[in-house]
Amino acid sequence: MAKTLPKTDVVIVGVGWAGGIIASELTKSGLNVVGLERGKERKTEDYYMVHDELRYSMRYEMMQDLSKETITFRSNENIRALPMRQYGSFLLGDGLGGSGVHWNGQTYRFLPYDFQMRSMTTERYGKNKIPEGMTIRDWGITYDELEPYYDKFEKMAGISGEENPLGGKRSNPYPTPPMKKTPSMQMFAEATKKLNLNPYMMPAANLSENYTNPDGVARAACQYCGYCERYGCEYGAKADPVVTVIPVANKTGKFQIRTHSNVRRILHKGGKATGVMYIDVTTGEEIIQPADIVVVTSYVFNNVRLLLMSELGKPYDPASGQGVIGANYAYQVIKGSAVGFFEEKQFNNFAGAGSLGISIDDYNGDNFDHSNLNFLHGGVIALSQTGARPIQNNPVPSGTAAWGAEFKKKSLHYANRTLSIGAQGSSMAFKHHFLDLDPTYKDAFGDPLMRITFDFEDQDRELAKFLAERCSEIMKEMGASHVDYLKELGPYEIMTYQSTHNTGGVIMGAEPGTSAINNFSQMWDADNVFVVGASSFPQNAGYNPTGTVGALAYRAAEGILKYREKGGLLV
Amino acid sequence: MEDSSSGPDSGQVHDSSRRKFLVNSGYVLGTLAVGGVISSLFGCAKDGEDNADSSAPADDNKEAAAPNYNRALMYFTQAQFRIVEAATERIFPEDESGPGAKKLGVAFFIDHQLAGDWGFNGRDYMNPPFFAGEKEQGYQGRLKRRELFDIGLRELDNYSQTTHGKGFAELEPDQQDAALKAFETEEVKLTTISAGSFFKMLRSATLEGVYSDPLYGGNLNMEGWRMRNYPGSQMSYLNIIEKDFTKIEPSSLQAHLASH
Numbered sequence: 001m002a003k004t005l006p007k008t009d010v011v012i013v014g015v016g017w018a019g020g021i022i023a024s025e026l027t028k029s030g031l032n033v034v035g036l037e038r039g040k041e042r043k044t045e046d047y048y049m050v051h052d053e054l055r056y057s058m059r060y061e062m063m064q065d066l067s068k069e070t071i072t073f074r075s076n077e078n079i080r081a082l083p084m085r086q087y088g089s090f091l092l093g094d095g096l097g098g099s100g101v102h103w104n105g106q107t108y109r110f111l112p113y114d115f116q117m118r119s120m121t122t123e124r125y126g127k128n129k130i131p132e133g134m135t136i137r138d139w140g141i142t143y144d145e146l147e148p149y150y151d152k153f154e155k156m157a158g159i160s161g162e163e164n165p166l167g168g169k170r171s172n173p174y175p176t177p178p179m180k181k182t183p184s185m186q187m188f189a190e191a192t193k194k195l196n197l198n199p200y201m202m203p204a205a206n207l208s209e210n211y212t213n214p215d216g217v218a219r220a221a222c223q224y225c226g227y228c229e230r231y232g233c234e235y236g237a238k239a240d241p242v243v244t245v246i247p248v249a250n251k252t253g254k255f256q257i258r259t260h261s262n263v264r265r266i267l268h269k270g271g272k273a274t275g276v277m278y279i280d281v282t283t284g285e286e287i288i289q290p291a292d293i294v295v296v297t298s299y300v301f302n303n304v305r306l307l308l309m310s311e312l313g314k315p316y317d318p319a320s321g322q323g324v325i326g327a328n329y330a331y332q333v334i335k336g337s338a339v340g341f342f343e344e345k346q347f348n349n350f351a352g353a354g355s356l357g358i359s360i361d362d363y364n365g366d367n368f369d370h371s372n373l374n375f376l377h378g379g380v381i382a383l384s385q386t387g388a389r390p391i392q393n394n395p396v397p398s399g400t401a402a403w404g405a406e407f408k409k410k411s412l413h414y415a416n417r418t419l420s421i422g423a424q425g426s427s428m429a430f431k432h433h434f435l436d437l438d439p440t441y442k443d444a445f446g447d448p449l450m451r452i453t454f455d456f457e458d459q460d461r462e463l464a465k466f467l468a469e470r471c472s473e474i475m476k477e478m479g480a481s482h483v484d485y486l487k488e489l490g491p492y493e494i495m496t497y498q499s500t501h502n503t504g505g506v507i508m509g510a511e512p513g514t515s516a517i518n519n520f521s522q523m524w525d526a527d528n529v530f531v532v533g534a535s536s537f538p539q540n541a542g543y544n545p546t547g548t549v550g551a552l553a554y555r556a557a558e559g560i561l562k563y564r565e566k567g568g569l570l571v
Numbered sequence: 572m573e574d575s576s577s578g579p580d581s582g583q584v585h586d587s588s589r590r591k592f593l594v595n596s597g598y599v600l601g602t603l604a605v606g607g608v609i610s611s612l613f614g615c616a617k618d619g620e621d622n623a624d625s626s627a628p629a630d631d632n633k634e635a636a637a638p639n640y641n642r643a644l645m646y647f648t649q650a651q652f653r654i655v656e657a658a659t660e661r662i663f664p665e666d667e668s669g670p671g672a673k674k675l676g677v678a679f680f681i682d683h684q685l686a687g688d689w690g691f692n693g694r695d696y697m698n699p700p701f702f703a704g705e706k707e708q709g710y711q712g713r714l715k716r717r718e719l720f721d722i723g724l725r726e727l728d729n730y731s732q733t734t735h736g737k738g739f740a741e742l743e744p745d746q747q748d749a750a751l752k753a754f755e756t757e758e759v760k761l762t763t764i765s766a767g768s769f770f771k772m773l774r775s776a777t778l779e780g781v782y783s784d785p786l787y788g789g790n791l792n793m794e795g796w797r798m799r800n801y802p803g804s805q806m807s808y809l810n811i812i813e814k815d816f817t818k819i820e821p822s823s824l825q826a827h828l829a830s831h
Binding site: 048049051052053054058059060065066067069070073074075079080082083084085086088180181182183223224225226345346347348350351352356389390391394402403404405407408409411412415416440441442491492493494495 | 661662663664666668671688689692693694695696697698700702704705706707708709710711748751755774777778779781782783784786787795796798799800801802803804805806807808809811812813814815816817824827828
């Protein structure tokens with residue numbers, strides 16, 4: 001039988017950015033918090049041998065072990081979903097700090113348009129602009145309402161940057177100045193200005209200078225070593241939960257982290273959670289942790305999966321469009337990019353940082369007129385210099401042989417003569433894109449895997465083509481001798497890495513019925529359950545999600561404290 | 572069968588330390604007479620150790636002669652090893668810019684990888700049931716990478732025997748290229764595995780062996796990195812990040828171990 005532990009005020013499922021922020025805010029206010037993390041403990045000292053592309057990038061050192069748990073995927077409801085047996089399209093985090101440890105640190109704020117997409121689109125173009133089956137929604141919160149929480153996240157993490165000329169209004173400048181500008185970023189700045197676009201330095205969690213945050217956490221400046229994405233930072237220069245919020249929570253003496261603790265069910269009775277059941281994976285023991293409040297902060301897939309397995313909230317039914325848990329799964333359209341080859345110039349492509357880059361938002365959100373375009377939204381376009389590691393970066397002009405003498409010659413020649421401009425295309429929600437429990441495949445505990453039903457739509461094909469053309473114009477203006485860019489977006493496939501910006505499944509909204517949580521991330525159907533993460537995005541913006549997830553986590557923490565005082569639904 | 576792994580490749584490491592010894596002891600290459608001594612110093616003689624310069628300090632000489640113990644096999648048979656060495660050399664051949672896969676030790680790298688987690692698909696989801704899926708759903712087979720290599724290498728050899736009456740390793744380079752091409756394009760139809768997928772795996776494993784840290788057995792002496800001006804593992808690029816292209820001598824993880 002399961003062992004039952006003494007009750008705690010709050011139990012948090014998954015200790016990454018969202019879990020770490022909430023733990024830090026709640027323990028500072030005197031609450032007792034238990035953090036359950038299925039993976040292992042992590043610390044900066046783990047990364048002395050981190051500059052190892054094979055181990056971290058190719059063998060996925062820091063990622064979830066797929067032999068124990070994966071997802072299944074199908075393009076549509078007419079085919080059988082099959083497991084993602086090996087990594088490809090996206091990577092799943094694991095361990096203390098979660099994906100917040102091996103991210104690049106690109107910390108954008110979403111545009112005001114993102115939060116009111118349905119109403120603002122209808123207002124400007126009429127309701128017929130939104131095609132049949134596209135289920136985009138307003139968030140039930142505006143940019144201005146979320147702004148103070150963005151500010152809080154940026155100050156905690158020490159985000160380096162400069163004001164986005166086309167972004168929402170800021171109450172404060174970034175806490176640290178922008179990162180250094182490399183020659184290729186300089187070229188991008190000049191080219192985009194010539195094209196009457198509005199470049200700005202990419203907001204970075206890599207720290208442009210030494211910084212002490214409001215909690216008193218001091219961190220050192222980034223060394224531009226070129227190992228961020230898929231890697232931990234040996235300097236603690238890249239903001240991650242392990243070097244920022246988790247130590248703050250620990251210092252209160254009120255935070256108890258239990259690693260190797262895999263939560264399998266949220267326990268509930270009469271519309272209220274009573275705690276969680278988890279497995280100590282080192283012993284196999286089943287343990288019940290009772291709590292007044294349950295906070296679900298694992299990644300998108302496990303947030304949804306845990307609710308469905310716990311039978312909490314109404315599961316989404318794609319046939320009727322009724323129900324919410326699993327609805328509005330969205331992704332990103334990342335392939336609309338351009339690669340430029342420079343015969344006359346070489347760059348220090350090997351050096352860089354995860355969010356060292358320069359961006360434009362002229363083709364993001366509704367910053368450009370969509371009247372004559374067959375798609376909505378857009379994406380941020382950026383040139384970034386993240387460190388071109390040699391196994392994964394062997395660009396050659398189209399038409400070059402993929403192996404042999406010619407490939408060797410050209411891949412060596414262009415290793416430091418290639419630049420790329422990427423776009424993070426937004427992704428709209430559709431009625432037939434959703435998450436549910438797989439009927440066949442199980443994880444190591446015998447629980448069903450999460451099943452993804454998703455494919456690219458006409459919207460995505462038009463968007464990718466448009467963004468690729470814009471990227472290629474900029475690259476030509478930068479003086480590339482040869483430019484390759486996407487001509488046509490194929491079907492979505494699970495094998496090629498694209499983006500770990502999966503979203504939706506437990507979406508936020510102004511009223512129950514069409515959303516699962518309110519704008520404090522509180523569940524409509526269980527007021528002492530808060531579900532925090534990119535799972536709450538009704539559709540995906542054209543940016544990296546972490547800045548917004550951080551802001552939502554700060555707001556959820558405030559909501560939990562309010563709930564602790566007066567109870568009931570906060571909205 | 573001859574052991575190809577004890578050939579010229581194993582000389583690479585002590586070659587370079589002997590060069591260093593020469594420089595350190597004030598010799599200049601061009602002034603040395605060509606003969607027994609010089610040929611042994613550069614690994615040309617079959618049995619060079621006895622001919623070593625008698626003026627060399629005994630300790631240095633002993634250190635220089637230390638073999639690369641990493642160069643032995645954990646998984647492949649020697650016949651398989653020879654096919655992998657020949658095939659990866661065609662994928663990443665030696666040319667005027669520097670060594671190819673063979674000299675870089677790529678076949679040793681692949682052998683060592685297949686002996687571990689990667690070869691056993693240790694961190695992949697390998698649970699049944701298995702169904703042939705759509706191509707967008709990725710690999711759905713039940714075979715592990717080491718089994719795919721066993722089958723792929725055998726089929727590559729069978730194909731070479733059928734078309735040329737010789738094993739793959741014995742073919743001329745352009746015949747080897749044609750055989751690999753036939754696999755890449757799936758002109759060769761196999762019953763158990765996809766010839767194209769096998770080639771893809773061989774190609775990506777080759778690049779991994781060329782460019783991973785030398786600790787894994789490939790990228791000998793960081794020559795893979797040096798050819799493309801990749802500086803390997805550096806602690807900081809703060810001084811050059813705003814500058815134009817800067818050539819930096821590579822460093823490996825071994826240097827990190829020393830610096831901490």
